[in-house]
Amino acid sequence: MADLEFRGISKSFGGIVALDDVSFSCVRGEVHALLGENGAGKSTLLKVLSGAHRADAGEIRIDGQPVSIHSPRDAMELGIGTVYQELSLIPELTVSENIFLGRIPTNLVGMHRRAQLRAMTQELLDRYGVDDVRPDTKAKELSLSRRQIVEILRVLATDPSVIVLDEATSALTENRVAWLLGLARRLADEGRIVIFISHRMSEIRDACDRVTILRNGSTVDTRPLADLDMDEIVSMMIGRQMSSYFPEKRSTATDEVVLRVRDLRYQHTLNGVEFDLHRGEVLGIGGLAGQGQAELLRALYGVIPAHGSIELDGDQIHNRDAREALRRGMALVPEERATQGLLLDFSIPFNTSLASLGSLKRGLLVDLGRERELTQSYISQLAIRTTGDTQPASALSGGNQQKVVLAKMLATRPEILMLHDITRGVDVGTKKEMFSLVREIAGEGNAVLYLSTDVEELVNVCDRVLVMHDGKVAADLGGADLTADRIIGASIGAHVEQ
Amino acid sequence: MPMSNNSQDLRPDADRPGRLAGASLAGSLRQWIQAHWIAAVPYVILFVLIALMGIVNPVTLRPSWLANSSESAFSLILVGIGQTFPLLAGGFDLSVGGVISLTNSLAAVHAGDSPLGIVAVSIGCLLVGVAVGCFNGWAIVRTGMQPFIVTLATGLVCGGIALLVLKIDGGEVSPDFTNTLLARFGGVPLSLILTVLLILGWFWFRETDSGLALFAVGSDARAARLNGVNVSVTTVLAYGVSGGFAALAGIYRTAQVASGSPTAGQSFIMLSIAAAVIGGTAIGGGYGGVVGTIVGALILRGIADLLVFMRVSSYWSSLVQGVLLILAVAVSAYASLRRRARGSL
Numbered sequence: 001m002a003d004l005e006f007r008g009i010s011k012s013f014g015g016i017v018a019l020d021d022v023s024f025s026c027v028r029g030e031v032h033a034l035l036g037e038n039g040a041g042k043s044t045l046l047k048v049l050s051g052a053h054r055a056d057a058g059e060i061r062i063d064g065q066p067v068s069i070h071s072p073r074d075a076m077e078l079g080i081g082t083v084y085q086e087l088s089l090i091p092e093l094t095v096s097e098n099i100f101l102g103r104i105p106t107n108l109v110g111m112h113r114r115a116q117l118r119a120m121t122q123e124l125l126d127r128y129g130v131d132d133v134r135p136d137t138k139a140k141e142l143s144l145s146r147r148q149i150v151e152i153l154r155v156l157a158t159d160p161s162v163i164v165l166d167e168a169t170s171a172l173t174e175n176r177v178a179w180l181l182g183l184a185r186r187l188a189d190e191g192r193i194v195i196f197i198s199h200r201m202s203e204i205r206d207a208c209d210r211v212t213i214l215r216n217g218s219t220v221d222t223r224p225l226a227d228l229d230m231d232e233i234v235s236m237m238i239g240r241q242m243s244s245y246f247p248e249k250r251s252t253a254t255d256e257v258v259l260r261v262r263d264l265r266y267q268h269t270l271n272g273v274e275f276d277l278h279r280g281e282v283l284g285i286g287g288l289a290g291q292g293q294a295e296l297l298r299a300l301y302g303v304i305p306a307h308g309s310i311e312l313d314g315d316q317i318h319n320r321d322a323r324e325a326l327r328r329g330m331a332l333v334p335e336e337r338a339t340q341g342l343l344l345d346f347s348i349p350f351n352t353s354l355a356s357l358g359s360l361k362r363g364l365l366v367d368l369g370r371e372r373e374l375t376q377s378y379i380s381q382l383a384i385r386t387t388g389d390t391q392p393a394s395a396l397s398g399g400n401q402q403k404v405v406l407a408k409m410l411a412t413r414p415e416i417l418m419l420h421d422i423t424r425g426v427d428v429g430t431k432k433e434m435f436s437l438v439r440e441i442a443g444e445g446n447a448v449l450y451l452s453t454d455v456e457e458l459v460n461v462c463d464r465v466l467v468m469h470d471g472k473v474a475a476d477l478g479g480a481d482l483t484a485d486r487i488i489g490a491s492i493g494a495h496v497e498q
Numbered sequence: 499m500p501m502s503n504n505s506q507d508l509r510p511d512a513d514r515p516g517r518l519a520g521a522s523l524a525g526s527l528r529q530w531i532q533a534h535w536i537a538a539v540p541y542v543i544l545f546v547l548i549a550l551m552g553i554v555n556p557v558t559l560r561p562s563w564l565a566n567s568s569e570s571a572f573s574l575i576l577v578g579i580g581q582t583f584p585l586l587a588g589g590f591d592l593s594v595g596g597v598i599s600l601t602n603s604l605a606a607v608h609a610g611d612s613p614l615g616i617v618a619v620s621i622g623c624l625l626v627g628v629a630v631g632c633f634n635g636w637a638i639v640r641t642g643m644q645p646f647i648v649t650l651a652t653g654l655v656c657g658g659i660a661l662l663v664l665k666i667d668g669g670e671v672s673p674d675f676t677n678t679l680l681a682r683f684g685g686v687p688l689s690l691i692l693t694v695l696l697i698l699g700w701f702w703f704r705e706t707d708s709g710l711a712l713f714a715v716g717s718d719a720r721a722a723r724l725n726g727v728n729v730s731v732t733t734v735l736a737y738g739v740s741g742g743f744a745a746l747a748g749i750y751r752t753a754q755v756a757s758g759s760p761t762a763g764q765s766f767i768m769l770s771i772a773a774a775v776i777g778g779t780a781i782g783g784g785y786g787g788v789v790g791t792i793v794g795a796l797i798l799r800g801i802a803d804l805l806v807f808m809r810v811s812s813y814w815s816s817l818v819q820g821v822l823l824i825l826a827v828a829v830s831a832y833a834s835l836r837r838r839a840r841g842s843l
Contacts, residue, residue, distance in 0.1 A: 073726060076726075090722055092713055092717035101725050101726070102707070111705040111706060112705045
């Protein structure tokens with residue numbers, strides 16, 4: 001008997017079909033994975049479930065009864081809790097205010113009972129084993145990983161019977177991912193339905209019982225995970241046999257040192273980083289979150305003022321800002337594409353040309369024809385899915401937005417390309433394209449610094465991997481040493497023999 | 499997945515080594531001061547200002563003078579308090595000038611002599627202010643127009659109506675009107691009592707659901723909406739409060755000056771924003787409060803007085819106020835930079 005059932009859900013936006021007759025069902029006590037490429041309709045389906053969108057046709061049934069969900073409030077009252085992919089905490093409010101907003105206990109004159117609120121929050125934190133978040137901290141002072149945890153707790157605080165985790169692990173550190181997967185299991189064991197969306201196959205394997213696969217807005221199938229192997233899942237998702245998830249690794253690294261970094265220091269986050277980057281090399285940067293990886297890229301890009309020696313092609317350099325870095329052929333694809341990488345309200349050509357306007361100038365003005373040509377070439381090279389040139393960047397899906405950021409940086413013709421977790425929240429097909437692209441860029445004689453939080457990716461895409469720990473390079477793994485075990489070992493500070 | 503291992507697992511994610519290792523009292527006090535000293539800046543400025551005035555002219559420290567200055571600053575305090583609401587919601591209100599001019603003119607022309615008439619006209623003026631404010635909020639929410647344009651326009655309209663009501667400065671204001679609003683209770687002026695009540699009211703409001711909604715909307719309207727906050731209602735109310743307080747300022751000014759002026763409000767537009775910002779309210783919303791605004795208003799009025807005592811031309815007071823405003827904005831920019839630096843990178 002199905003406890004939550006989607007029946008023939010359809011939804012289109014101005015003629016574009018997002019969902020076409022989607023039907024599947026979930027039962028209490030299971031962790032149900034929802035898989036599909038970006039644009040397959042997962043987000044739209046969840047927005048229908050959470051009341052953000054109304055379906056054009058079809059119905060949702062809970063315990064056999066059709067329910068009408070017209071607003072997020074309706075969904076909440078029906079016990080449907082959604083942890084959104086985009087973070088939605090209010091920066092100036094405290095952790096406890098964010099968690100209980102709208103349900104804070106008040107006294108006779110309507111004032112919040114602070115002590116009770118704090119106790120409720122502490123109780124929630126304790127119940128779910130979160131001991132490094134405090135109730136009175138403002139949301140904006142939390143790290144990305146902790147903000148994500150507070151998002152999850154906020155949904156759990158409503159005691160929902162259906163919990164939707166939409167890419168909830170993408171912002172979490174490795175330990176927290178384990179915590180969340182354990183939590184998903186525990187919630188299901190308590191008799192709830194957990195709908196789990198992730199682009200990391202290993203997590204889905206670890207956490208989920210059954211999987212429903214969506215493709216182009218339709219359901220492909222619902223199957224127990226134990227019956228499927230990864231290749232089957234991937235081919236169901238993309239509708240064609242994928243030769244292999246990762247591209248064949250053909251190292252193009254040379255002995256020529258492009259970038260030599262010595263004793264790089266910044267506040268408490270970089271404590272003497274040293275490495276060489278070679279022409280044609282894809283150099284991975286891994287480690288637990290917050291060990292200085294982000295700061296390393298930002299320091300090289302000139303966004304934060306670090307001390308130490310940086311040599312580019314044998315010359316001592318010092319990038320004081322991003323302009324200088326770009327002029328020297330060093331480009332960075334930043335961590336948060338939506339806020340740091342794109343001007344969301346502006347068109348795709350506008351965004352694509354932004355970092356290379358100097359080369360598109362005719363007289364004093366930007367040559368819009370050449371801007372369009374440039375954009376078109378990247379749209380086809382990177383297979384960016386858009387409905388037109390004038391579309392604002394905000395209308396693109398996450399994976400396509402990431403491609404636009406990448407196109408913008410490629411348009412500067414960088415010699416050293418720094419990539420900050422470019423596959424975060426991106427679907428499998430796009431990931432695969434990006435892996436091949438990274439290898440291609442290196443193959444053209446450039447060098448790539450590839451920061452990733454995904455160990456498998458580091459092993460399969462990079463020639464060499466620097467594992468960072470406490471602001472230093474804890475291990476430099478290449479050749480036969482480049483294994484997932486070694487990377488994880490070095491991440492947690494286990495001794496690595498050279 | 500073993501849940502019990504979490505405390506172990508968390509360590510690599512901790513902010514700084516030793517952060518959880520029971521900080522000493524002195525250490526936590528130092529941390530608190532480091533995090534909050536910026537909020538104390540307006541109070542320190544006010545204290546220094548009062549000290550300077552006491553040195554230049556000891557008369558200013560007498561209770562009677564303090565009572566006088568509380569009355570002279572009260573109009574600005576009222577407008578400033580109102581202005582704080584749209585600022586906290588992430589906007590601002592340029593129509594307060596027009597509302598003050600309009601209510602000042604209406605009260606001066608229509609109040610008459612009977613107590614009933616005075617009360618009725620005062621209530622009418624208040625309703626006019628609230629209505630203009632709510633219209634501002636509604637137009638901003640409904641049409642998505644910038645607060646700048648909407649409130650500029652309604653301010654101009656109100657100023658225009660004020661000129662139709664009262665062509666030149668004047669009007670007849672009953673002495674009863676003046677005596678009531680400038681009443682003193684054992685030497686304590688009504689304005690001071692009301693200021694204290696308004697501060698208490700703010701402490702109450704800040705802790706209500708509506709208060710939290712105001713901060714939420716100003717901090718991040720999109721996130722607030724996702725969290726079920728009624729952004730539209732909150733915005734409309736914020737501007738309604740601003741309009742209402744501007745009307746109160748107009749009424750108070752009528753009693754204070756015992757006359758009406760169709761251009762009385764002009765100087766209050768920028769001064770009210772300046773008072774809130776000097777008092778620590780963030781332009782862009784989400785941070786600040788009414789108490790700071792009152793301090794900001796006292797600072798702005800105090801500077802003007804100090805310059806008079808120092809026999810400096812009053813033309814200088816605007817310049818000094820401007821410099822102070824830049825400093826306040828610089829301090830608040832520095833504060834938000836620091837806040838951001840303490841958050842994630």
